[in-house]
Amino acid sequence: MTMPDYEVEAARYDESRGGQPRARAAATAIETLLPAGPVLDVAVGTGIVAAAMARPVIGVDLSSAMLGHASRRLPGRVARAxxxxxxxxxxxxxxxxAIWLLHLMPDSEAVVREVARVLRRGGVFVCTVDKRAAHRLAEGNPALPGARDERSRVEALGxxxxxxxxxxxxxxGYGQDYEPVFPLLALTKKQ
Structure with a gap:
């Protein structure tokens, strides 16, 4: 799988992926898994999900174009990383x-390792898992094993x-074809 060019995708990213309804649904579900306080959103994208959260969010992303959108939603709280x-x-x-990130990474282990490094003891990492499987299941097709964000793989890496x-x-995933159900996994850094 090739990673989309987010410098190009940024202009139409939100509208092509469910917009505000999907962002609000994601934010609500994520919030139930997090402790109180601020959040570091890795791969913040356009900031649409982070802006829907009821807490301070600091976002990082590699795409300058995506960060351009995120900086309007999260002024002073985004950085390129x-x-x-x-x-x-x-x-x-x-x-x-890390929402909709691990499935894109050629080395999802590097992300999990880095998140574990920055988390304090008792800190929580919430990520999407099985993204492609969610789309396949919504379309009535069986999930294919071996994805970079497969739940069992993310659990083992954690x-x-x-x-x-x-x-x-x-x-x-409101507003998307077949409206897939995206699984979230919360992992806590051991005391």
């Missing part, structure tokens, strides 16, 4: 999200870096 090398001190963050499953949830 790679999810595999976050400009954040070790053991300093209590909540990290365990490797001291993160244990602490919750799960889901939300509907």
């Amino acid at each position: 790679d999810a595999r090398s976050l400009p954040v001190a070790s053991d300093s963050v209590s909540a990290v999200t 365990a490797r870096y001291g993160l244990a499953v602490s919750g799960e949830g889901s939300f509907v």
Whole structure:
């Protein structure tokens, strides 16, 4: 799978992926899995989900075009950064999200390892898992094994870096074909 060119996609990203209804559904589901306080959103994209959350969110992304949209939604709270090398001190963050990221990464392990590094003990990482499987199931097709964001893989990677499953949830991809149900996984850094 090739990664979309988000410098090009940014202009139509929100409207082509469910817009505000999908963002609100995602934000509501994510919030139920997080502790109180601010969040570091890795791959914040256009900031549409982060802006729908009822807490302060600091977002990072590699795409300058996506960050252009995010900076309007989250003024002063976005930065350009790679999810595999976050400009954040070790053991300093209590909540990290990565929504619709791991399925794109050629090395999702690098992201999980980096999130584990920046989380403080008891901190929570919430991410989407099984994204392509959600689309396939919504279309009436069987899920294919071996995805980079397959739940069992993300759980195993989390365990490797001291993160244990602490919750799960889901939300509907409103406004998309077949309206897939996207699974969320919460992993907590062991005390």
